[in-house]
Amino acid sequence: MENKIIRKRKDIESFILILLFLLFLYTLIVPSIKLIKVYSDLKKIKNDIEITKSKIDKLEKNIEFYSTDEGLERWIKENFKLTKENERIYVFTEK
DSSP: OHHHHHHHHHHHHHHHHHHHHHHHHHHHHHHHHHHHHHHHHHHHHHHHHHHHHHHHHHHHHHHHHHTSHHHHHHHHHHHHOOOOTTOOOOOOOOO
């Protein structure tokens, strides 16, 4: 009878140790997973920021170019198909 009680106690102790170990793992793994997700989101946001910065730079260069006489002339030629004397416009169409 006493042997059964000792065995039962060891089983309960083992079970408690396993539960403690699992709880310990859980407390380590869950924050780590959240941290990995946050890090991944941060990388994506940084990448989006870089893409947006490059778009802004490109738009600023376009603004600078089209603010000049040459840029304005080019814009007029492209949008209104106007030319200077002795200039020709070629229109290429796909068939």
